[in-house]
Amino acid sequence: MQRRLLGVRSLDAPLLRGRPTQGRSARTIATLRMGAVSGSLVSIDTLPADLVDDQSSAVRDIADAVHLCRTAGASVVGLGALAALVGAHGRAVAELSPCAVTTGNALTTWAAVSTLSRLRSVGYPRGPVGVFGLPGVVATGLVEVLLGRGETVVVIHPQPSPPLQRAVSRWAARNPGRVTLEASPSAFAGTGSVLLAASSTGRRIALSTLLPGSVVIDVAEPVDLEYDVPRRDDVLVLDGELVTLPRPMSGSEPWWSIYGWVTGQTDALFACFAEPMLLAGTARIDLAFTGRELSAGHVETIGALAIASGYSVDRLYSRGRRLRDAVIVAFVERARARARGTATPPPP
Numbered sequence: 001m002q003r004r005l006l007g008v009r010s011l012d013a014p015l016l017r018g019r020p021t022q023g024r025s026a027r028t029i030a031t032l033r034m035g036a037v038s039g040s041l042v043s044i045d046t047l048p049a050d051l052v053d054d055q056s057s058a059v060r061d062i063a064d065a066v067h068l069c070r071t072a073g074a075s076v077v078g079l080g081a082l083a084a085l086v087g088a089h090g091r092a093v094a095e096l097s098p099c100a101v102t103t104g105n106a107l108t109t110w111a112a113v114s115t116l117s118r119l120r121s122v123g124y125p126r127g128p129v130g131v132f133g134l135p136g137v138v139a140t141g142l143v144e145v146l147l148g149r150g151e152t153v154v155v156i157h158p159q160p161s162p163p164l165q166r167a168v169s170r171w172a173a174r175n176p177g178r179v180t181l182e183a184s185p186s187a188f189a190g191t192g193s194v195l196l197a198a199s200s201t202g203r204r205i206a207l208s209t210l211l212p213g214s215v216v217i218d219v220a221e222p223v224d225l226e227y228d229v230p231r232r233d234d235v236l237v238l239d240g241e242l243v244t245l246p247r248p249m250s251g252s253e254p255w256w257s258i259y260g261w262v263t264g265q266t267d268a269l270f271a272c273f274a275e276p277m278l279l280a281g282t283a284r285i286d287l288a289f290t291g292r293e294l295s296a297g298h299v300e301t302i303g304a305l306a307i308a309s310g311y312s313v314d315r316l317y318s319r320g321r322r323l324r325d326a327v328i329v330a331f332v333e334r335a336r337a338r339a340r341g342t343a344t345p346p347p348p
Contacts, residue, residue, distance in 0.1 A: 026065035028072065034249040037281040040072045041251070048082045048222070059087040063096040076100040076285050078276030082221070085200055089137060090290035102279060102288035104272025107311075109141040109294065110303035111271035112196055112219045112240040113149075114313035119194065119238065122316070122325040123332055124215070127192020128152040132185045133199030134164060137292050138219060142196055144296035147177035156185045156195070189214040191335065196240065197224035210235050213335040220272065234338075236331050239317040242268040245277075246310025268317065278306055 030041040044061045051058040062083050069077045077099060079090050084103035087093050094101040120126055129151050133139035146153050155168055160181055172179045182188065188195050189211035197205060198219035206226045210216070212234040218225050219240035244267070279285055287302055306312075316323045 025061045026068045028068060030252045032249060032251040034245060034277060035247050035281070037277055039074055039277070039280070040069055042068050051082055051086050055086050058083075059092045059096070062086060062093050066093060066097045066099070066101060070098045074099055074280075076102060076276045076279045076288055078102050078104050078272060079290075080104050080270070080272040084272065084290075088290075089292050094290045100279070100285045100288040101290055102275055103137070103290055104270075104275040105137050105141065105294055106287070106289050106299050106302040107243070107271040107275035107278065107306060108220050108241050109138050109145060109299045110306065111243050111313055112138070112142060112198065112217060113145050113299075114303070115217050115238060115240050115242075115316065116194055116196070118313050118316055119215070119217075119328065122328045124194075124328060125192040125332070127190065127194070128154050130154040130156050130182070130185065130188040130193065130195040132156045132195060132197045132205070132224065133219075135167075136198060136200045137294050138200075139196075139198040140167075140292075141294040141296070141299055142198060142219075143171060143179065144175075144294075145299050147171050147175035147179055148296045148300075150176045153177055153179045154182045154188065155179060156182050156188060158183050186210055191339065198240070199224050207232060207235065207237075212338060215331075221270070234334070236328070237318055238323075239320065241271045242313070242315075242317050243271050243274050243306070244268050244312045244314055245274065267322070268315065274311060275302070278302070278309060278311060282309055 025044045025046065026042055028040045028042050032039050032041055042065045044065050046058055046061055062079065066077045077097065079093065079101060080103075084090050084105060090101060090103045116129065129146055131139055131142050131146070131153060134143070134155060134157055143153055143155060155164075157164060160168075165181070168179055168181060185195055185197070185205050186209040190213070194215045194217060196217050196219060201222065204226070205216070205224050206228045208229045210232070215236045215238070216225060217238045217240040221241075225237060249269070279287055282305055284305060287298070287305070289298060316325075316328065
């Protein structure tokens with residue numbers, strides 16, 4: 001299906017039939033502009049599973065795409081989503097690239113923490129924060145940032161390795177926050193608790209297994225939550241990587257409508273997509289990041305730059321759909337009523 005969608009956009013006959021292209025994999029599918037910042041949206045025809053399984057070929061294709069961006073005048077290129085996992089988390093691509101390359105993980109981490117802050121600002125009580133997905137780059141960055149801000153963090157891992165246990169001890173020693181280990185994400189629920197799910201592989205938490213009252217912020221793609229049941233009114237699931245841009249973005253038509261249709265986003269953008277736009281617009285190419293060691297200081301620096309440039313997390317979304325603040329308030333009221341042993345109906 002993904003190949004067919006790309007085939008429609010690029011008028012590539014093999015891709016339209018769901019087969020690999022017979023021509024060059026990297027191709028420009030749109031030109032974009034936001035204020036004084038302009039750029040290209042470039043894709044390759046490699047599917048997610050193939051990216052991970054054949055990383056040498058994937059690095060070659062991604063590097064080819066970066067060169068295509070550079071030819072169009074790019075000063076920085078964002079790898080985004082699954083491509084950032086390939087080749088030592090983007091380092092192999094960066095070594096082959098004629099311009100700066102960034103994974104988008106720093107702004108993604110900031111967006112997830114900002115989503116938590118936004119949730120609390122509309123009435124959700126403060127409580128412990130679970131982080132699922134370690135030793136992934138974003139999950140590790142989340143732990144560091146949250147502990148640095150004095151949060152109580154629960155690292156969730158079914159079988160923590162000795163290196164992870166040692167890392168937890170180091171984090172506890174050097175940060176004002178408190179950190180503990182717990183085995184199951186399905187048991188993490190309670191007044192004020194929020195689970196940040198940020199693994200690199202996705203679909204590792206079944207919606208049906210979560211306790212009533214659970215709140216999950218699903219960070220980035222691929223999503224961690226598996227929707228084995230259509231919906232649950234007693235569980236709140238929020239998108240954790242959407243940022244509002246400082247000004248409207250335009251693109252070669254019909255890019256915006258296709259993007260909104262495929263992603264479900266109509267008035268916000270994935271943070272990994274927005275990060276290279278932020279770096280190019282502020283001439284802070286030095287903040288481009290690849291690799292695994294994402295520090296809290298780097299995340300806070302790029303977050304401050306985003307705020308100063310007008311990027312924000314001022315809305316909450318669930319599966320691409322914007323939620324009204326009243327939905328959050330009603331969810332909190334139902335959770336409190338459940339704890340008291342009374343019942344309130346869900347909102348219409």
